[in-house]
Each structure stands twice: as C-alpha cells, then as structure tokens.
Amino acid sequence: MSALLEARGLRVTFGTTAAVRGTALTVEKGETHCLVGESGCGKSVTALAIMGLLAKGGRREADVLSFAGQDIRNLDEREMSRLRGDRMAMIFQEPMTSLNPAYTVGSQMTEVLRRHRKATRAQAVDRAAELLGRVGITAPGLRLGQYPHQLSGGLRQRVMIAMALMCEPELLIADEPTTALDVTVQAQILRLLAGLQKDLGLGILLITHDLGIVARIADRVSVMYAGEVVESAPTAALFAAPQHPYTRGLLTCVPVPGKVRRDEPLGSIPGVVPRIPPGFTGCAFRDRCGEAHEACAGLIPRQQAAPGHEVLCTLPPGWTARRAA
Numbered sequence: 001m002s003a004l005l006e007a008r009g010l011r012v013t014f015g016t017t018a019a020v021r022g023t024a025l026t027v028e029k030g031e032t033h034c035l036v037g038e039s040g041c042g043k044s045v046t047a048l049a050i051m052g053l054l055a056k057g058g059r060r061e062a063d064v065l066s067f068a069g070q071d072i073r074n075l076d077e078r079e080m081s082r083l084r085g086d087r088m089a090m091i092f093q094e095p096m097t098s099l100n101p102a103y104t105v106g107s108q109m110t111e112v113l114r115r116h117r118k119a120t121r122a123q124a125v126d127r128a129a130e131l132l133g134r135v136g137i138t139a140p141g142l143r144l145g146q147y148p149h150q151l152s153g154g155l156r157q158r159v160m161i162a163m164a165l166m167c168e169p170e171l172l173i174a175d176e177p178t179t180a181l182d183v184t185v186q187a188q189i190l191r192l193l194a195g196l197q198k199d200l201g202l203g204i205l206l207i208t209h210d211l212g213i214v215a216r217i218a219d220r221v222s223v224m225y226a227g228e229v230v231e232s233a234p235t236a237a238l239f240a241a242p243q244h245p246y247t248r249g250l251l252t253c254v255p256v257p258g259k260v261r262r263d264e265p266l267g268s269i270p271g272v273v274p275r276i277p278p279g280f281t282g283c284a285f286r287d288r289c290g291e292a293h294e295a296c297a298g299l300i301p302r303q304q305a306a307p308g309h310e311v312l313c314t315l316p317p318g319w320t321a322r323r324a325a
C-alpha cells in the first residue's frame with residue numbers, strides 16, 4: 001500500500017537560494033511525523049511546496065511527490081485547490097495567513113464545507129460550532145458571528161485549526177500550530193489531534209521546535225538542516241541513539257535520552273544556518289560541526305543506522321565524539 005504522502009528529491013529554489021535541497025519525507029496514514037530543525041532550515045518551505053502554496057518566485061521540483069498514491073506534481077491550481085482544505089489541509093504559524101479579515105468566522109468555516117462537500121448551510125453551521133467546541137472555544141455560537149480581528153491570537157489559532165478540520169482531511173500539515181498558545185490549550189489541541197487521528201486515521205506532518213511535543217506525540221521524527229533531512233528515525237530511536245552531529249546538538253539539552261520535559265527547547269549550536277547556493281556540494285553543517293573532516297566536502301552518503309533510521313553523514317553509525325563535549 002502506498003504512503004499517504006511521499007516526497008523524494010523535493011527541491012525548492014528562490015532565485016539563487018536553494019531553500020529545500022532534495023528532501024525526502026513520508027507520512028503514513030494515521031501517523032504523526034514531526035519535522036524539527038532550527039529557524040531557516042526550510043521546514044515551512046517544505047510544507048508549502050507539498051501543498052502547492054509557494055510564494056511567487058519559488059520554483060519546485062521533485063523526483064516523487066504523491067498523495068494517496070496520486071502524483072500531484074503536475075496538478076493545476078484548480079485541481080490542487082480541490083485537494084486543499086478537503087483531503088489535505090494546512091495550519092500555519094500565523095493564523096491570519098488562512099483567515100480572511102473581511103468575513104466572519106462562521107462564514108469562512110462553513111464556506112469550506114459547502115464548497116467541498118455540498119453541505120447545507122444548517123449542516124455546515126452545526127459542524128463549525130461542533131469543531132469550535134472541540135478546540136476548546138466556549139460560546140461557539142457567538143464566535144461564529146465575529147470577525148477575526150475581534151478575537152485574541154490564541155482564539156484565532158484555534159479557529160484556524162477547527163477550519164482545517166471541517167472536511168475531515170486525510171493529511172494535516174501543521175506548521176508550529178501551538179507555539180503562541182498557553183500550555184493548557186496546547187495540550188487540549190494535541191489531544192484533539194490525537195483523537196482525530198484515532199477516529200479518522202489522519203496523517204499529520206507536524207513542524208515544531210518543542211521536543212516535549214515530539215517525544216509525546218511523534219511516531220517518526222525527521223531532522224532538517226539547510227534544506228535537507230539529515231536524519232529520520234522512529235521517535236524512540238532518535239532520542240535514544242541520535243546519529244547526526246546536528247541532531248545530537250539539538251538534543252544536548254535533553255538530560256536523559258528519551259526523557260523530555262514539556263517545553264524542552266532545541267539545544268543551541270554555535271553559528272547560524274547558512275544560505276546555500278544551488279550547486280553546493282558536501283555537508284552544509286560542516287562549518288559548525290565538531291566532527292568535520294575532509295570527506296565532509298565531498299558526496300555525503302545516506303546511511304542506515306538501523307531499519308527505518310537513516311542518516312546523511314560521513315561518520316559511521318554509532319560513532320563516539322572525538323572529544324568530550
């Protein structure tokens with residue numbers, strides 16, 4: 001059976017910036033796949049490229065890009081927009097990206113269902129109110145009549161999440177969806193997503209920098225650096241035996257492997273994510289890597305540390321640090 005979402009060799013360039021460089025990602029039905037990495041690594045561009053929502057000037061190429069077995073590389077805008085909001089939905093870090101300031105919450109939420117599912121107005125209103133309740137919004141009837149600017153940031157975020165779920169999508173791509181929310185609401189929304197996943201077999205690609213969330217809800221984790229997935233593994237394996245020096249750097253703040261507290265931030269590594277020009281060769285992390293050696297300027301092998309655990313690095317799987325950190 002084919003994966004719900006499969007991307008191989010996904011590349012995005014903006015002029016002379018290679019923002020995504022041959023990314024491979026798979027999301028299975030019912031799976032939560034977390035994508036982590038520092039700011040500027042290409043996580044959002046990857047998500048937007050999959051959804052066909054790249055900003056003007058963004059050029060996408062892929063060896064494979066398929067959704068539920070269908071090649072979506074050459075769908076036109078009309079065909080893509082039929083998929084979006086219906087079978088695949090995205091929630092953004094900034095809710096106003098998907099909310100229109102000129103329409104009430106109710107009319108935006110019901111429009112999605114009426115367009116894709118030919119629901120009656122009454123059915124759509126019922127469904128919208130139900131979902132607002134499920135994302136923890138009290139007095140949904142009142143909220144449906146309000147405009148986005150009348151809501152707090154946290155409420156807007158929850159409205160956007162509810163809106164993405166209107167048509168019961170099969171794939172949900174969530175780009176740091178709970179960053180702005182307080183811990184209680186965050187937990188509520190993650191529980192909601194987990195519930196939907198159980199009920200509907202929803203596949204989730206979740207972009208987050210919160211290792212506590214990753215440890216609790218991810219089935220698989222991919223670590224992105226400078227436009228590439230440098231390591232991908234089942235969650236327990238990634239925390240117990242991280243292979244890439246970058247992954248190990250991100251996890252340095254985790255005192256005991258596998259034991260992650262809520263709100264555990266990514267570790268900070270000296271230096272910044274470089275801007276990579278097209279045609280760059282070698283490992284993009286080598287300037288920041290304590291283990292870098294000559295081979296890191298050449299072709300970087302994709303190695304298998306264990307079944308389902310892949311790493312893009314010249315070091316042998318299971319390597320030990322040259323010097324104590």
Ligand SMILES: Nc1ncnc2c1ncn2[C@@H]1O[C@H](COP(=O)(O)OP(=O)(O)O)[C@@H](O)[C@H]1O
Pocket residue numbers: 014017019037038039040041042043044045046055056057058275
């Ligand atoms: N619209 C755009 N035009 C030009 N460059 C962009 C655009 N969007 C993103 N980029 C560049 O692509 C790279 C990856 O960005 P992004 O995916 O937003 O990172 P992340 O989500 O991991 O923080 C960055 O170098 C960013 O400057």
Ligand SMILES: [Mg+2]
Pocket residue numbers: 043044045175
């Ligand atoms: Mg981003």
